Amino acid sequence: MIMDALQRARNSEVKQSETWKRHIIRQLRHRNRTQTSVFQDIIESYHSLLEKSKQRAFITKGILGSGSRPSSVPSSEDSLTSLKTTTGELAYQVVELQQRLQMKDVTLDEQHTKAREASIHKELQMAASKNVNINEESGNVSPSEPSSPKSETAETVKRSHGALFRSASATSPRIISSIRGLFERKVRGKSVCRSEEDLFIPLGVCLVARVPTKAIYTLDAHELGINAVRFSTSSNLLATGGTDRVIKLWDIEAGTLQNRGTLDGSNEGITSIEFDPTGTRILAASYDKSALFWRLEDSVPKVTLTGHSRKVTAAKFKYSQRQVVTGSADRTVKIWDLQRAACIQTIEVLSFCSDVVCSEYLIISSHYDRKIRFWDSRAATCTQEVPLQGIGTSLDLCPNHRQLLSCSRDDILQLVDLRKSNDRVAFRAEGFKCGSDSTKAIFSPDGSFLAAGSADGAVYIWNVNTGNLEKRLPDMHSAPISAVAWSLSGEYVVSVDKSRRAVLWSDI
């Protein structure tokens, strides 16, 4: 009984719930019908008519209201902007075509050089084959006089052959011993571990380089644009050189740069500067086709190395200090004996050489034909070529000589592992633009950062380990930065630009 009652109650509840719910649903539908549906179509049509009449009014206003002026003004503005865009495009095409022209010129030059080289090789072979006959007089050694870049090589050939012939008039054992003597002399001259004092002794080691955060001093350091800057290998002495033909020396005192002297002797602008490992000698390359060597205490160069036929872009001490390697725009790299101030060897490098670095046995050069070339100095042959995307502007070796940094005109810094040269890392940054054909990028003295100056006047510093831009130091230069230098102590960075300004940066 109770169950039935409960069930009935539940049923009536269910029915009841349906009743009021159905009532609500019905009511809502009725409401929508009377209040919304009848008006919806009308109001929608009304809105679309309103839109159309608005548009028509707008158009009529445009035609009648302000007369012909509003229509003509936009058209003249349009034609102006279209003209501007076309001029812009044409200018861009002009620049592009010029670049292509330059590249074609470069390749043309290279092909000329290759042709000349081939002909010279052929002549040498002919001369070599001719000289097999020992009994001939020494006068007939060099059958032809090739053009000047090769003249030195030909002369050395002549000299060595001459020496051969002079002793050739004697009996054979003497010939053999003199030939052996020639080779021995050669070997000794080029051996690396000749004597203790000639070994490369790093006098200072940088434990940690500190990334600078602000400029602490600026000054217009020279009369004209500055091309090169270098810190001493043993102290915080700074050397700068540029178009005004002198090298100035600076001390860092109380956060300022104090002039400590001037080295002159160059007849034209300075392109690069290097200190010797003791920090007491300076080597510089110059536009006047020579490299100059000073002792710091003299203001006049002790040695001048002449022989290149075009500007010398880099001069570096070779592993043994008695030798200097220079790279030049005349497409040669020369090795010099510093004491005798004479060129020992000339390597034809096939393209305008923008920078040169030396490690134990290697000479590495960067070129305008977008290659980095590795040379075995003993054999004067190119052992390797590393391609770049743009013309190479500078090279630098990290302190442990295991990595090579190159900077090129395509705004990319490339790090090459010298032990396995397929290992290459590229560094870029937004806004970094290589400002000239001689812009220099460097390692920090501990090898963990890279620094380079950009065309936008900011110094960019990358972290070698992370590959990312570590710092950007803008706003101090108003001209493209040509070079940067990092002190051995790791705490100062100096940047120089084409408008003769030098800026000292630090993190304190």
Add this chain to the structure above:
Amino acid sequence: MADDKDVLRDVWFGRIPACFTLSPEETTEREAEPYYLLLPRVSYLTLVTDKVKKHFLKVMKAEDVEEMWFEYEGTPLKWHYPIGVLFDLHASNTALPWSVSVHFKSFPEHDLLHCTSNSVIEAHFMSSIKEADALKHKSQVINDMQKKDHKQLWMGLQNDKFDQFWAMNRKLMEYPTEEGGFRYIPFRIYQTTSDRPFIQKLFRPVSAEGHALTLGDLLKELCPASICAEDEPKRFQVMVHGIEPLLETPVQWLSEHLSHPDNFLHISVIPAPSD
């Protein structure tokens, strides 16, 4: 249950046809034409009348324009009430479309709140939701939601997105089954005939014995004048969303399905029309 979903949709998409005319007191350069619009019942006047403002600004000088406000037959319309409530309360038995007058000057400071931007509407809307949840769940559900969920509720209303709104709102409509309903029902009873703006009191949806209470129980307790005996002619109409639910409708179901987006059950008690 599909019926329930239909009810939610009908409630959300309810529309009122309105005709906006510029008040004759306003100074105009040309004659202003009336502007017709279908207003959503669940939204707020200042949220949906941008086009009205643009339409009338075309004929007015800029210096004559202050904050826009609306009035119906002499009564300034409070923008912070949902549109459906305003219509049901003031104009439910009149001819459609609803004629609203638009004013641009002489803002009635005592009757209306200023509404300078949509963020004012959003703040008011969110505070209503929070108040409703305080009554329903002691604010537990609303406080468990993240800020982006709150934003989703507002964006759903602003952009007329039923699914987006109810994805979040259904959480506010849940209750522990053992309770049988919310803690208290959030509701407001509006009457034109009284001085108070509205009646809002604590009311449990389930009686002490466990019965579900109805709309009739609610009105009997809080607004007894609105209910009259069966033999008397009906003096008042009890309107929710433009319809008159039966008095035996459970108030818990009404709160879940016939609330406005601000989670309140807005009930209008109006004099019955004398035909």
